[in-house]
Amino acid sequence: MARTGRRPGNPDTxxxxxxxxxxxxxxxxxxxxxxxxxxAAAGVDPALVHHYFGTKDQLFLEAMQVPFDPGxxxxxxxxxxxxxxxxxxxxxxxxxxxxxxxVAAAALVRSAISNETFARMLREFVTRGILRRVAKEFGLxxxxxxxxxxxxxxxxxxxxxxxxxxxxxxxxSAPADALAPLIGQTVQRYxxxxxxxxxxxxxxx
Amino acid sequence: MARTGRRPGNPDTxxxxxxxxxxxxxxxxxxxxxxxxxxAAAGVDPALVHHYFGTKDQLFLEAMQVPFDPGxxxxxxxxxxxxxxxxxxxxxxxxxxxxxxxVAAAALVRSAISNETFARMLREFVTRGILRRVAKEFGLxxxxxxxxxxxxxxxxxxxxxxxxxxxxxxxxSAPADALAPLIGQTVQRYxxxxxxxxxxxxxxx
Numbered sequence: 585m586a587r588t589g590r591r592p593g594n595p596d597t598x599x600x601x602x603x604x605x606x607x608x609x610x611x612x613x614x615x616x617x618x619x620x621x622x623x624a625a626a627g628v629d630p631a632l633v634h635h636y637f638g639t640k641d642q643l644f645l646e647a648m649q650v651p652f653d654p655g656x657x658x659x660x661x662x663x664x665x666x667x668x669x670x671x672x673x674x675x676x677x678x679x680x681x682x683x684x685x686x687v688a689a690a691a692l693v694r695s696a697i698s699n700e701t702f703a704r705m706l707r708e709f710v711t712r713g714i715l716r717r718v719a720k721e722f723g724l725x726x727x728x729x730x731x732x733x734x735x736x737x738x739x740x741x742x743x744x745x746x747x748x749x750x751x752x753x754x755x756x757s758a759p760a761d762a763l764a765p766l767i768g769q770t771v772q773r774y775x776x777x778x779x780x781x782x783x784x785x786x787x788x789x
Numbered sequence: 790m791a792r793t794g795r796r797p798g799n800p801d802t803x804x805x806x807x808x809x810x811x812x813x814x815x816x817x818x819x820x821x822x823x824x825x826x827x828x829a830a831a832g833v834d835p836a837l838v839h840h841y842f843g844t845k846d847q848l849f850l851e852a853m854q855v856p857f858d859p860g861x862x863x864x865x866x867x868x869x870x871x872x873x874x875x876x877x878x879x880x881x882x883x884x885x886x887x888x889x890x891x892v893a894a895a896a897l898v899r900s901a902i903s904n905e906t907f908a909r910m911l912r913e914f915v916t917r918g919i920l921r922r923v924a925k926e927f928g929l930x931x932x933x934x935x936x937x938x939x940x941x942x943x944x945x946x947x948x949x950x951x952x953x954x955x956x957x958x959x960x961x962s963a964p965a966d967a968l969a970p971l972i973g974q975t976v977q978r979y980x981x982x983x984x985x986x987x988x989x990x991x992x993x994x
Contacts, residue, residue, distance in 0.1 A: 697954055698903030707955050715957075734951060734960035735971060741955070742947020746939060749902055750912050750946070752920075755939035758991040766940060766988055770975045783971055786963040 593636045600626040601633055605647040610701040614644060614708045641713070648705055649692055654713050662721040666776060669722070671768025677740060678760040681748055690748045710737055722775055727784055735774035743767055798841045805831040806838055810852040815906040819849060819913045846918070853910055854897055859918050867926040871981060874927070876973025882945060883965040886953055895953045915942055927980055932989055940979035948972055 604625035608617035619640055623630040637643040645653070657680055661672045681689060696706035715733035718724075724732055743763075746752050755763070809830035813822035824845055828835040842848040850858070862885055866877045886894060901911035920938035923929075929937055948968075951957050960968070 694903050697950065698899050703955055707957060710955070711957065730959045731963065734957045737957055738947040738951045738960070738972065739944060739975070740947070741950050742943035742945070745902065745946050745950060746943045750908055750915070752912060752916065752939045752942055754935045754991050755943070758936065759987070762985070762987040762991050765985060766979075767943065770944070770978070773975070774971075780967070780970060782964070782967040786959050786967050 593632075597626070597628060597632070598636055601628060601636060601643075602647050605643050606701065606705065609644060609647060609708060610704045613704075614640075614712050619643070644709065644713075648709055649688070650709070658714065658717055658721075662718070666722060668768075668772075670770070670772025670775060671764050673718075673736075673771055674740070674743070674768040675760060675764040677743075678764060681744060682760060686748060690744075693744060693749065718775075724775070728779055731779065731783055731786055732774055736771050739767060739770050739774065798837070802831070802833060802837070803841055806833060806841060806848075807852050810848050811906065811910065814849060814852060814913060815909045818909075819845075819917050824848070849914065849918075853914055854893070855914070863919065863922055863926075867923070871927060873973075873977075875975070875977025875980060876969050878923075878941075878976055879945070879948070879973040880965060880969040882948075883969060886949060887965060891953060895949075898949060898954060923980075929980070933984055936984065936988055936991055937979055941976050944972060944975050944979065 601622065604622045605617070608622050608625065611617070617640075619633050620630050622643070623633045626633075633643065637646055641655075657676055661669060661676050664672065680686060692702075693706075696702040715737065716729075718736065719729035719733050747756050806827065809827045810822070813827050813830065816822070822845075824838050825835050827848070828838045831838075838848065842851055846860075862881055866874060866881050869877065885891060897907075898911075901907040920942065923941065924934035924938050952961050
């Protein structure tokens with residue numbers, strides 16, 4: 585799932601576009617940052633941005649330096665029904681992070697946590713790139729989708745930070761097979777178990 | 790639970806001791822870093838370190854710049870039996886982090902995640918200052934205590950990062966009363982529910 589392949593274009597122009605994209609996504613968020621405005625800030629034609637980076641989603645991932653394609657990761661998890669989805673999500677996530685791509689991903693999380701611009705980009709990425717897709721795939725009620733997917737994020741982000749960044753033992757060295765059922769059950773519960781009324785009131789995103 | 794009060798001694802000497810303590814705790818871990826060796830590195834008498842900072846635990850908290858006393862926080866949670874302890878732990882944690890002390894605590898977590906020295910100190914602190922005490926209070930089996938408390942750490946650390954650092958909505962603004970039962974149930978499960986055999990094999994810390 586690591587992203588490789590051709591990187592078209594002049595390196596300086598690519599860098600200028602990526603810098604403009606980071607600023608735009610952090611300032612205005614993904615939805616309101618247009619390819620047109622990013623191209624203008626970088627002093628290039630919008631068509632060139634599309635030619636270099638493809639879609640706005642792809643530009644965003646490149647700007648975030650995300651070392652794997654979350655789309656293909658999610659496809660491996662979703663679309664097989666709700667049952668066992670929590671465990672599949674954790675298992676797939678651990679497979680990506682235990683791979684060489686995980687080292688770059690850990691660096692990304694470190695940046696996002698210590699730098700407010702990256703934090704805003706990560707928030708955008710998690711909300712848009714992952715959580716909304718999970719909410720849609722699970723058919724979560726609109727009043728509950730925000731809180732449910734945020735709860736999932738607490739467990740997944742915590743697993744990443746404790747296993748790959750703080751590296752608490754024995755969890756940091758535990759095989760994925762031992763962790764996926766235990767933590768997957770939490771994710772499954774956050775996605776599917778009835779929420780208390782007090783929680784539903786805050787669940788709307 | 791914020792720590793205030795007198796801070797005895799010459800500021801330069803205090804700073805030298807704290808710098809030596811940070812280096813010692815990060816390099817050798819809490820157990821192997823002695824007050825004697827920290828005093829020697831700072832060029833002062835061990836008695837002065839005790840006079841300035843009290844116990845090694847207190848020196849460690851000061852060196853970590855922990856803005857509250859985890860001992861009194863844990864006392865509020867533990868010692869009331871196992872039932873409901875997960876929810877009490879989450880509720881107490883949210884009360885501390887939602888208070889003014891939480892701002893300083895968030896800065897500490899940012900540092901720990903972006904800086905390897907602080908990461909090692911945080912690992913020491915979490916393991917020794919919190920997890921071992923939880924394990925003892927709950928009478929966790931030695932073969933399971935490590936993994937169980939690490940699992941609790943994934944949920945608590947993830948809650949902190951998502952609510953106070955990445956600030957995903959709606960969870961970042963949700964009242965503690967709505968979150969404590971939901972997330973507390975996860976903590977309770979990690980502390981008390983039977984673990985699968987594959988997990989017990991890695992549980993020993």
